[in-house]
Amino acid sequence: MFSPISGAGSGIGRAVGVRLAAEGATVAACDLDGAAARETVRLLGGPGSHEGAPRGAHAAFQADVSEAGAVRRLLDQVQVKKRDDVAPFKALTLPPVPSALQGFLGIFLVTQAAAQALVSSGCPGSIINISSIVGKVGNVGQTNYAASKAGVVGLTQTAARELGRHGIRCNSVLPGFIKTPMTQKVPQKVLDKVTGMIPVGHMGDPEDVADVVAFLASEDSGYITGASVEVTGGLFM
Numbered sequence: 001m002f003s004p005i006s007g008a009g010s011g012i013g014r015a016v017g018v019r020l021a022a023e024g025a026t027v028a029a030c031d032l033d034g035a036a037a038r039e040t041v042r043l044l045g046g047p048g049s050h051e052g053a054p055r056g057a058h059a060a061f062q063a064d065v066s067e068a069g070a071v072r073r074l075l076d077q078v079q080v081k082k083r084d085d086v087a088p089f090k091a092l093t094l095p096p097v098p099s100a101l102q103g104f105l106g107i108f109l110v111t112q113a114a115a116q117a118l119v120s121s122g123c124p125g126s127i128i129n130i131s132s133i134v135g136k137v138g139n140v141g142q143t144n145y146a147a148s149k150a151g152v153v154g155l156t157q158t159a160a161r162e163l164g165r166h167g168i169r170c171n172s173v174l175p176g177f178i179k180t181p182m183t184q185k186v187p188q189k190v191l192d193k194v195t196g197m198i199p200v201g202h203m204g205d206p207e208d209v210a211d212v213v214a215f216l217a218s219e220d221s222g223y224i225t226g227a228s229v230e231v232t233g234g235l236f237m
Helices: 011-022 034-044 068-077 099-121 143-166 188-195 206-217
Strands: 002-006 026-031 059-062 125-130 168-175 228-231
Touching: 002 011, 002 099, 011 026, 011 034, 011 206, 026 034, 034 059, 099 125, 099 143, 099 168, 125 143, 125 206, 143 168, 143 228, 168 206, 206 228
Parallel strands: 002 026, 026 059, 125 168, 168 228
Antiparallel strands: none
16 A cells, blocks of 8 residues: 655654554655654654655655645656546646645645546545544634635545545544644643543544544445544544
């Protein structure tokens, strides 16, 4: 199994890389921070090179996936080929996106590129996008973030409808409050309040999300597509 992972330099992305590698996948760790991506590959036992294709070994790549050109170059580096005449989304381009929504744009472009490559190759596959529980329920002061993450769910469900006939499944994962570099910036008083709202009584670990991603990537979830799986410890259920 070949598994390109964006945002693999830390937090949930790194945990997903570790988990999928443990399942036997060849991981292409992609991140805006090339050094962080190489550190992830080092943890996997790979060479940690950001040059060339994995060729059966884990590899790291520095890329800003919110830029279409960067996504195309990334696919070229990992030797994923596509034909523009057969792929879903092929005629769909997005107008300039505000910086606050760059996270959605990156997921859109990677999903589009993965769909094109899989359809062209005739291979089945599983596309898994990371959204957030905030995309479902909203959150005070996070209008842009909530809108971006809600968009990920809609994108994933639409892709699931379009790609199912090609044997490609698309699902999203909605983490709650997970111990990541992002939540480390949240004041402890706020974290304590949120933790008190979680039925299981504690925040999640990146590995909790990675376990769900591994399931969705496996044949064990072969009849699941278009789903939005919440990994929240019961928060907002």
